[in-house]
Amino acid sequence: MIGHVGFTVVVIILKKEDTMRITGISSKPPLLFTPLFPTYFFPTHSDRKDENTWINIHYVEQIKPLKDKKCKVIFVDDQTITVNISAHSMHHQYLNGIYYYYMMDRAARVATFDPDSPIDYTKPQLNIYEALAKYSLFEHK
Template identity: 40%
Template sequence: MNNQPNDVNSEYIINERTLSLEPIRFGEYTKVYEKNKEPVMIKKTPLKIIRQSCIRYLSTYDGRREASTRVLGINRKVPVNVDHLKGTYLFPTISHLKPECTWITLSHLKFLEKIDKKQTKVTFTDDQAIMVPVSPLAVHNQIMMTKELYERGNASSPSIQTEKVTRAQYVVGVKENIISFFYTRNRE
């Protein structure tokens, strides 16, 4: 009996439309969400997809992870810049070594919603949403680490800041269990 999901692709390269990589069946497959598209199934783990995408963009996952580790001064749940030309930054929800790790792209986040103490709904700018089995604080910290990586990597000074970044103990400005990252500018 074949337990393989229908409509499975064998290849995928992370791009500017990628929203998230969600492992299915402990990493045998990955459900890839893209902006304004139906999710697709890929017969690879999220980490394999990230590794192959880094190679496609002329680097290695290990090299990008090491650079992020040095720049941020952290070595756990390290975000990476998969495509340095387009600025595609992804962060893991838990350790990248765990098969149940979901990877989320920074640039498409709209808001987080606390479902319970260990469950967070992540909504993207196209209103697609995923559930991740981690606290909103953990997701928020990952977002802040990834934003810091982006800012340090794109600073105008010739040297890069490498001081250790501290993780937040709580989230400021939470309204009704929702943390918003998408701000519309008021036109005057």
């Protein structure tokens, strides 16, 4: 039996493999925890570093450069965090998360044979075919 921490590590490794296969991003890849909801997170540092923080792409309002290769991330609710990486590196990680989001959304649209109709996450219920199309991307071929 795998303990909680061990289970979490295994899940992160599998999610990283999915990201690498779908996007080609191999260094500090963003993660998608479930295709049913827009839960795309990008890391501030390597996941092996204690100072790493995972940030949801949908809540980032702005990234501001600070002195000494630090930056401030401002979220849509006006909360902020100061991170010990440059604004350039943070922006790059953020764009990797957005790229992963785009690749998953595009693949799901093509798989549902209606690329001109975006998936509407505000509907009271999700289309099961759209959800299954996203999950199918995680099957190892």
